[in-house]
Amino acid sequence: MKTVVVGSGAREHALAEALARTSDVIAAPGNPGIAAIAETTELEPEKLDADLFVIGPEAPLVDGLADRLRAQGKAVFGPGIAGARLEGSKAWMKEVVAEAGIPTAAFASHSEPADAKAYLRTLAAPWVIKTDGLAAGKGVLVTDDLAAADRDIDDKLSGASFGDAGRVVVIEEGMAGPELSVLAVCDGSRYVLLPAAQDFKRKFDDDEGPNTGGMGAYSPVPGIDLAELEIGERFVAPALAALLAQGIDYRGVLYVGLMLTAGGPRLVEFNVRFGDPECQ
Numbered sequence: 529m530k531t532v533v534v535g536s537g538a539r540e541h542a543l544a545e546a547l548a549r550t551s552d553v554i555a556a557p558g559n560p561g562i563a564a565i566a567e568t569t570e571l572e573p574e575k576l577d578a579d580l581f582v583i584g585p586e587a588p589l590v591d592g593l594a595d596r597l598r599a600q601g602k603a604v605f606g607p608g609i610a611g612a613r614l615e616g617s618k619a620w621m622k623e624v625v626a627e628a629g630i631p632t633a634a635f636a637s638h639s640e641p642a643d644a645k646a647y648l649r650t651l652a653a654p655w656v657i658k659t660d661g662l663a664a665g666k667g668v669l670v671t672d673d674l675a676a677a678d679r680d681i682d683d684k685l686s687g688a689s690f691g692d693a694g695r696v697v698v699i700e701e702g703m704a705g706p707e708l709s710v711l712a713v714c715d716g717s718r719y720v721l722l723p724a725a726q727d728f729k730r731k732f733d734d735d736e737g738p739n740t741g742g743m744g745a746y747s748p749v750p751g752i753d754l755a756e757l758e759i760g761e762r763f764v765a766p767a768l769a770a771l772l773a774q775g776i777d778y779r780g781v782l783y784v785g786l787m788l789t790a791g792g793p794r795l796v797e798f799n800v801r802f803g804d805p806e807c808q
């Protein structure tokens with residue numbers, strides 16, 4: 529069996545190492561660490577032949593690589609462009625989630641600074657402002673400083689801080705509690721939950737820095753029982769059903785980012801791939 533792993537990060541190194549136990553792995557493009565355990569190539573994934581393609585990062589998924597490979601008749605682990613929008617557009621994701629009745633923070637999406645700032649003032653601190661589009665985990669500001677929140681809205685909507693990814697912002701009610709990452713492996717309608725991980729995103733000690741893609745994670749998480757929390761029933765199953773109702777056959781990982789609030793688990797975000805560092 530031959531498997532192509534698409535990507536060049538530590539997540540893809542972890543995937544390549546695991547897949548290499550049972551198949552020949554080619555990483556496209558890979559990195560020097562992966563080159564020590566598998567073949568690497570600079571060729572485009574579309575030019576390669578393999579029994580299975582595993583797409584690691586969100587950018588090629590949001591760009592439709594899974595669809596292009598499937599159109600060539602290839603077996604692919606990773607959602608197509610329609611499903612990848614769950615991560616590619618936070619505004620769309622929140623609409624899907626709200627309609628599916630999945631517990632999450634109150635929100636509104638805005639493209640005009642005055643409207644965004646007016647909505648901000650209907651919420652209590654902390655204020656949460658997110659780019660609609662992809663920003664490598666750095667597009668979220670959580671702050672108790674209203675002036676900083678206003679500035680962030682201006683910088684995002686003008687395109688100054690995140691280019692086109694910030695031309696729409698999602699403003700959310702602030703939630704509090706420990707976070708939990710749950711990864712569900714999905715085949716379109718069914719899913720299997722992997723053990724939960726706890727991921728830490730803020731730079732610097734004591735959560736004093738800005739958000740990053742991830743500073744570190746551990747798994748398993750003591751005291752967490754995914755069945756008892758009904759994570760599959762309350763988050764994964766309704767999401768897959770909502771996608772299927774829109775004709776979206778979601779295959780790959782659905783990453784459920786949760787906050788364990790005093791009122792129970794609530795969704796922070798969906799990602800459409802293995803988390804990194806969770807995957808490691």
Ligand code: AMP
Pocket residue numbers: 633656658665668670700701702703704707729739785796797
């Ligand atoms: P996201 O990219 O949406 O996962 O957000 C990145 C990080 O920002 C999360 O892991 C949380 O630590 C924080 N965050 C996001 N949304 C909220 C919220 N509504 N309330 C409090 N913190 C949040």
Ligand code: GLY
Pocket residue numbers: 665727741742799802803804805806
């Ligand atoms: N560790 C968080 C993420 O992969 O988005």
